[in-house]
Amino acid sequence: MNRTKYLIVLIAFSMAAFSCTKAIIDEGAIPEPIDGAIKFDPDIQNIVFNHCVTCHGGAAPSANLDLTTYQNVRSSAENGTLLNRVEDSANPMPPNGLLSLEQRQAIAKWAEDGFPEN
Numbered sequence: 001m002n003r004t005k006y007l008i009v010l011i012a013f014s015m016a017a018f019s020c021t022k023a024i025i026d027e028g029a030i031p032e033p034i035d036g037a038i039k040f041d042p043d044i045q046n047i048v049f050n051h052c053v054t055c056h057g058g059a060a061p062s063a064n065l066d067l068t069t070y071q072n073v074r075s076s077a078e079n080g081t082l083l084n085r086v087e088d089s090a091n092p093m094p095p096n097g098l099l100s101l102e103q104r105q106a107i108a109k110w111a112e113d114g115f116p117e118n
């Protein structure tokens with residue numbers, strides 16, 4: 001009986017240790033907070049050119065939203081829904097899934113800092 005109790009305690013402890021290890025690994029994957037300056041050119045422009053302009057550019061941009069210029073991206077972030085949509089996991093932009101945490105933090109920091117251009 002004591003042996004069984006001991007085994008149960010041992011199993012519980014190893015499970016706890018395992019989940020702790022996993023949590024620590026997950027946490028390690030979160031990038032450092034962004035403290036440097038984030039500028040439209042090059043930081044935000046790179047993100048938008050790589051993840052948005054295939055749809056939000058060209059002759060007939062999706063949602064009639066052209067994101068190929070500083071003014072347009074800024075205006076969508078400042079007066080439109082860009083900041084919400086890039087954080088909306090139920091209805092994300094880009095539609096195939098949220099940007100990386102690092103990219104989303106960069107966009108948030110850029111807005112917080114007043115949309116510096118370059």
Ligand code: HEC
Nearest residue numbers: 048051052054055056062063065076081082085093094095
């Ligand atoms: C695969 C094509 C595609 C990509 C890539 C894409 N979008 Fe969109 N986007 C759409 C479509 C289609 C709509 C309109 C339907 C909707 O709102 O979901 C839209 C709507 C939006 C809207 C709402 C516009 C409004 O007037 O309400 C914003 C803001 C937006 N996209 C921003 C972005 C940003 C920022 C990126 C890149 C991080 C991006 N999109 C990438 C296709 C795309």
